Amino acid sequence: MNIIITILLILAGIIALLLIVALFMRKEHYVRREIIINAPLQKVFDYLRLLKNQDNFNKHAMAGPDRKREFKGTDGTVGYIYSWSGNKNAGVGEKEIMNIVEGKRIESEIRFVKPMAAIARMIMETESLSDNQTKVSWSNAGTLKYPLNIMVPMMEKMLPKDMDSSLTTLKNILEK
Numbered sequence: 001m002n003i004i005i006t007i008l009l010i011l012a013g014i015i016a017l018l019l020i021v022a023l024f025m026r027k028e029h030y031v032r033r034e035i036i037i038n039a040p041l042q043k044v045f046d047y048l049r050l051l052k053n054q055d056n057f058n059k060h061a062m063a064g065p066d067r068k069r070e071f072k073g074t075d076g077t078v079g080y081i082y083s084w085s086g087n088k089n090a091g092v093g094e095k096e097i098m099n100i101v102e103g104k105r106i107e108s109e110i111r112f113v114k115p116m117a118a119i120a121r122m123i124m125e126t127e128s129l130s131d132n133q134t135k136v137s138w139s140n141a142g143t144l145k146y147p148l149n150i151m152v153p154m155m156e157k158m159l160p161k162d163m164d165s166s167l168t169t170l171k172n173i174l175e176k
Contacts, residue, residue, distance in 0.1 A: 022150040029120075029152045031159040032139040035167040039174045041128040044136060045103050047174060048124050049076040051095055057170040059162045076100075091115050095122070110142075118144055136170070138163055 037044055047053055052075050054061040067086025073079050076097075083094035092114040098121075099107040105125045112118045120142030127135040140159060144152055 018150055019147055022147040025149050026152060027143050027145065027149040028141070029144065029155050029159075030139065030141040031156055031163065032137060033160055033163040033167060034135060034137045035164075035171055036129065037134050037136055037171045037174050038132060039134060040132055041103060041126055041134045044134040044174055045106075045126045046076075047170075048126065048136070049097075049100060049106050051075055051080060051082040051097065051108070054082075054095075057166050057173055059166045059169075085114075088115060116148060118142060118148070136167065138167060 052071070067084050067090040070083045072081040072083075075082075078097050078100055081094050081096045084090060085092040091112060093110060093112040095108050095110045097106065098109050099105070103126065105123060108122045108124075110120045110122055112120075120140055123137075123139045125137040125139075127137070129135055140163070143149075144155075
């Protein structure tokens with residue numbers, strides 16, 4: 001019986017410690033990645049503006065290929081909403097195009113419902129480096145409420161790898 005009480009006290013102590021640590025951690029996360037694609041800016045921008053195309057390159061959008069998808073509005077325009085629900089990898093959420101600066105920038109808001117409620121801002125920017133070379137910058141920023149903010153360092157470590165993988169896939173698609 002003493003062993004069970006000791007184990008429970010240790011677990012309670014660990015949980016209490018994590019909750020205390022989360023009180024002093026920042027709640028905001030920000031990650032930005034870039035890649036150079038050997039394709040004209042307009043080709044790259046036109047592909048990126050369509051949220052449905054993210055199913056072809058975005059590692060997270062590709063998770064759970066059997067997930068249910070719904071669309072509201074006209075893809076590639078402000079107000080278009082792409083929503084999904086699927087297995088534990090895909091979760092439940094929606095992405096909405098919030099702003100478009102033609103040939104330069106696409107701003108989206110991602111609203112996650114499951115596995116945890118969170119909102120993030122995703123910005124895809126394009127910059128012409130030459131007639132046949134475009135730099136794509138992808139940023140993801142958001143806020144996690146207490147006590148989920150304890151996950152911010154883990155997110156900032158995992159997201160860059162996933163974004164780099166997704167950008168490499170995008171590069172391969174657009175350079176064909």
